[in-house]
Amino acid sequence: MAALKMARKPKQNPSFFKVLIGDFVNKLRIPPAFVKNFQGNVPTNFTLKSNSGSSWRVTVQNTEGSYFFCGGWSNFVEDQGLDSGDFVVFYLVGKSSFDCVIYGPTGCGKKIVLKTKRKRGRPKKSNEVTPSEAGASSFQKATRVSPGCRITRAPARRVINVGQQIVVVSEAISKHPSFTVVLKKYQKFSVVVPSSFAREAGLAEKRSTVIKDPKGRMWPLGISVGSRQVRLSAGWTKFRLENRLVAGDTLLFQYIRGTGNAIHVQIVGKAGYGNSGR
CATH class of the missing domain: 2.40.330.10 (DNA-binding pseudobarrel domain)
Structure with missing residues (x-):
């Protein structure tokens, strides 16, 4: 399912x-x-x-x-x-x-x-x-998933086009760890993962992971672990280009256990509809 x-x-x-x-x-x-x-x-x-x-x-x-x-x-x-x-x-x-x-x-x-x-x-x-x-x-009420991150639940949604706008796709942010990113120009080659999410998903102990885009396609990504941060790196550029992501776009990352440990990515908003991504 x-x-x-x-x-x-x-x-x-x-x-x-x-x-x-x-x-x-x-x-x-x-x-x-x-x-x-x-x-x-x-x-x-x-x-x-x-x-x-x-x-x-x-x-x-x-x-x-x-x-x-x-x-x-x-x-x-x-x-x-x-x-x-x-x-x-x-x-x-x-x-x-x-x-x-x-x-x-x-x-x-x-x-x-x-x-x-x-x-x-x-x-x-x-x-x-x-x-x-x-x-x-x-x-529904917020659910604690880590010391610095609380995740809420929202109604079911699907991707629709309103002019050039892309709207949220899924059933919402549930009990699973998640975070959002408004893409910046300097994030063409990698993106930083919040430490609380990295702990929940066990990324610091991995050398690679897989992300699933809104169309259900799977993308292998390399993981770069530094002294203070974890990044999704190798493979990120291809994922970004194939999904036509630009600075100012907003992404929702969600880690769902029991589904192959893939990180699900949704497009919450497109550039020009609330953030410039500078």
Whole structure:
């Protein structure tokens, strides 16, 4: 059975991602290329569902043709404990709701601990949505896989094209170790693997491994182990070129035990849809 299963009735869910930098606390810009999905009819309100199991209503502001999450966004940021350098993927569900997957600066799924909890009997905030109103969240609680890396679960997805955008493929980040990389120009010949992932996958004890691309093709790669880091090296250039990867593309690496110990790679986002890859 394939390690990355497709949903029986997969839905085409457009998505975009943002690396939180600058003045992200009060507002967040929706990528112009993503706005085209609404065909000129952008909702004035959205519901954001996080992997913590809660939901928030946010308003959208149009400023000189650019659309921003504004009213209610700062509450989402505070309650989710978002910090500069965090990475958020937004999956559009329906016409006015987003499922949000949050990563820390390490590229690993971020464990969310709500900073504000409503006491029993206290009226809910205007921007807070109960599960009965928004629908049960499809996210599950974070699972610890190593001291520095927590992995979350998200809904099933499949690869779709939205303009030039490539969206997440699989059933999500599950109990398996994973990390994300926004490719830089200097990563043409190799890519560094986070130490927590390298430990989980046992890469430091290997001289080579195999990665599986979104099309199911297998690629043997050499492993270079240094005093402070582990790299995927020999074979990386061919993998990158054959999959047409460029600086700014975002990849999700996932290690799934019991499937030949291959590292599964998915294309989360393409250059120009949230990151420049400089």
